[in-house]
Amino acid sequence: MKKIKITGNRPLSGEITISGAKNSVVALMPAAILADGIVTLDGVPNISDVDSLIAILEIMGVSVTRDGETLTIDPSGLKSMPMPYGKINSLRASYYFYGSLLGRFGTATVGLPGGCDLGPRPIDLHLKAFEAMGAEISYEGDTMTLKAIDGQLYGATIYMDTVSVGATINTILAAVKAKGRTVIENAAREPEIIDVATLLNNMGARIRGAGTDVITIEGVESLSGTRHQVIPDRIEAGTYVALAAAVGQGVRVTNVLYEHLESFIAKLEEMGVRMTVSEDSIFVEEQGTLKAVNVQTSPYPGFATDLQQPLTPLLLKAHGQATIKDTIYEKRIGHVAELARMSADIEVKGDRIAYQGGKRLEGAEVKATDLRAGAALVIAGLMAQGETIISNVEFILRGYSNIIEKLSALGADIQLIEED
Incomplete structure (x- = not known):
């Protein structure tokens, strides 16, 4: 011990x-799998949450190379597969893969903690946003499946009932490749949200208003690789x-x-x-x-x-x-x-x-x-x-x-x- x-x-x-900011990098790494090319992150902290996210990415077929504070993520081998049970529940921020996998594949299957009460719970705002964009949510045992009805998410206007950093970021991740415009009202304003939006915009996304309480995302068909400095x-x-x-x-x-x-x-x-x-x-x-x-x-x-x-x-x-x-x-x-x-x-x-x-x-x-x-x-x-x-x-x-x-x-x- x-x-x-x-x-x-x-x-x-x-x-x-x-x-570099822990609360940024745990969202930037899942965001990287939305790219069609290599994403390089500079200023990545040496923390165990990063190690856990690297393990999750590698299980899904993503190539990850670490050199000091620089992380190189190549998502070309990414497979649409159920998230690794246990790993996905080892840290809370792994829920950002919900949005990025939905945005990339139109579907995401993730494990739930054993004995999870599916009544009111911390990710309700995330799920509400995904449903507004056309995702259906189903449960089987300890597994939750998020699936766009025709494989494609669609832009929507989403009002966050409470200010939530996680739900705001997850909605952005799901919306950047959705068809049409998504508007997030009562969005969280934290600097980490601006950091994620900056990475995605450098990849080719069209996000406006990050850092304010209204964020607008115009969906794009594809995103490219880029290099980004973590705040x-x-x-x-x-x-x-x-x-x-x-x-x-x-x-x-x-x-x-x-x-x-x-x-x-x-x-x-x-x-x-x-x-x-x-x-x-x-x-x-x-x-x-x-x-x-x-x-x-x-x-x-x-x-x-x-x-x-x-x-x-x-x-x-x-x-x-x-x-x-x-x-x-x-x-x-x-x-x-x-x-x-x-x-x-x-x-x-x-x-x-x-x-x-x-x-x-x-x-x-x-x-x-x-x-x-x-x-x-x-x-x-x-x-x-x-x-x-x-x-x-x-x-x-x-x-x-x-x-x-x-x-x-x-x-x-x-x-x-x-x-x-």
């Missing part, structure tokens, strides 16, 4: 470079900026797009964090007294739900008491009990997390309950007095590229260890 071992309370300094990961950037404010003595975070982090930076400024924002980097100074603030997540460009947990350890350093409310994922509270094990004064009260800052954290044995909770525990471990052991680190390795090496370079005493 892999674990992360941290000896905390050591000041960090130096420079840390942000990798920097705004969640990784926010995580390391928060870490630098918590335990840094002068840390520069590079390869950052400030405009993707405006609401997060505004909250740090409200706390009193001292930093200098440049064109593509943020220099975080050693901090003085910080102020406790209330945090509430909301869809982009609001405060990102993915940054709620990584910010929490820094909030625990601030003086005063305040609350955190996640309006996107109300049950995103797995980090609370683990931080309490480290002597944090934090608890769940109703629909909010209540915290009292200013209490010193103590090292403990804790477990990552999800990706961003794991990031919070890493930061807390670096802040804490003594030794912290984090289990379930597979969650962390899903989304933070070379995290051990990056933090070690700043002076952190952090190791990835193996235990029976």
Whole structure:
């Protein structure tokens, strides 16, 4: 079993470079199979989610070559086949193959998790969009089949009942080769959606409005290969900026797009964090007294739900008491009990997390309950007095590229260890 071992309370300094966006690349890779030629992605992070997607692509006959941060995808050998059961359920973002396979072949057969309740579920908006474009959906055992009635999807006007990044991207993937015009209303506006639309437009798609709440797609008959640079990961950037404010003595975070982090930076400024924002980097100074603030997540460009947990350890350093409310994922509270094990004064009260800052954290044995909770525990471990052991680190390795090496370079005493 892999674990992360941290000896905390050591000041960090130096420079840390942000990798390509996890939430982009997990959609860009499925998007690549819509092309008739080779797609090359630069800036691909070294994370386990990418490894899982490569395995899925190779099972389907796609040739994938990796050279450092460059991924070359040749879909010429792609076969229309049922998605590999187990692999398709190993990561949530594999559902982007639903849209890309529908767009490419007019059909997709995918495995469902065992015992899945086919009532209300997270992919309802995706399925609603596919049905609006002419796909029929059927179930047999643990398998779901999506199939265009005559092998061809048709453009439609689709209103998203709630703002959903995944459903917006999946609808775009299905619509780029559909006949006619597709209009997505109440679309999500995240930078990762713009990144996917940019790749597809460079392949020959006709997508307008990405980054706004109305996206229009004019279907095309074919898409060609291209080369694409993945945008920097705004969640990784926010995580390391928060870490630098918590335990840094002068840390520069590079390869950052400030405009993707405006609401997060505004909250740090409200706390009193001292930093200098440049064109593509943020220099975080050693901090003085910080102020406790209330945090509430909301869809982009609001405060990102993915940054709620990584910010929490820094909030625990601030003086005063305040609350955190996640309006996107109300049950995103797995980090609370683990931080309490480290002597944090934090608890769940109703629909909010209540915290009292200013209490010193103590090292403990804790477990990552999800990706961003794991990031919070890493930061807390670096802040804490003594030794912290984090289990379930597979969650962390899903989304933070070379995290051990990056933090070690700043002076952190952090190791990835193996235990029976």
